[in-house]
Amino acid sequence: MISEKMVKAINDQINAEMYSAYLYLAMKAYFESQNLLGFANWMDVQTKEEMVHAMKFYGFINARNGRVQLGAIEKPPFEWASPLAVFEAVYKHEQIVTDLINKLVDLAQGEKDHATVSFLKWFVDEQVEEESNDVAVIQKLKLVQNAPGGMFMLDNELAQRVFTPPAVPVQ
Numbered sequence: 687m688i689s690e691k692m693v694k695a696i697n698d699q700i701n702a703e704m705y706s707a708y709l710y711l712a713m714k715a716y717f718e719s720q721n722l723l724g725f726a727n728w729m730d731v732q733t734k735e736e737m738v739h740a741m742k743f744y745g746f747i748n749a750r751n752g753r754v755q756l757g758a759i760e761k762p763p764f765e766w767a768s769p770l771a772v773f774e775a776v777y778k779h780e781q782i783v784t785d786l787i788n789k790l791v792d793l794a795q796g797e798k799d800h801a802t803v804s805f806l807k808w809f810v811d812e813q814v815e816e817e818s819n820d821v822a823v824i825q826k827l828k829l830v831q832n833a834p835g836g837m838f839m840l841d842n843e844l845a846q847r848v849f850t851p852p853a854v855p856v857q
């Protein structure tokens with residue numbers, strides 16, 4: 687039996703993941719406005735991944751016989767100073783998400799809710815990958831320092847990122 691407190695915390699996490707998707711969609715639009723379509727592709731993939739995260743939490747609440755409750759999604763920013771500023775904002779945001787996931791684990795462990803602890807392990811690992819991906823792009827952006835040739839190559843590289851749908855559909 688999952689506690690009401692745990693269900694509430696996971697519902698809040700659905701909102702955080704939906705906001706992440708919304709934030710990255712806004713960043714995709716920013717890059718499209720700059721005609722940096724490889725960067726925009728990276729954000730497109732990230733947006734879809736965040737939707738998968740949200741739906742994993744959604745499906746888990748249902749599987750535990752809890753009630754999904756959706757809240758309002760905050761408006762994301764509209765403008766950034768540079769591509770580097772965008773990715774620094776991504777990294778900062780993901781560190782906040784990592785903290786949220788860790789707090790969910792703390793709560794589940796405190797309640798001896800082993801099913802939720804087990805479910806959350808995927809997200810703990812995912813956050814390591816997400817932060818690492820962000821840092822990799824930040825380091826490259828610092829390396830090229832807006833030089834047109836470097837930005838062109840990096841845009842081409844980010845165009846290669848592909849969204850891989852989950853093997854088992856989330857619901």
Ligand code: FEO
Nearest residue numbers: 703736739783816
């Ligand atoms: Fe769903 Fe980017 O963490």
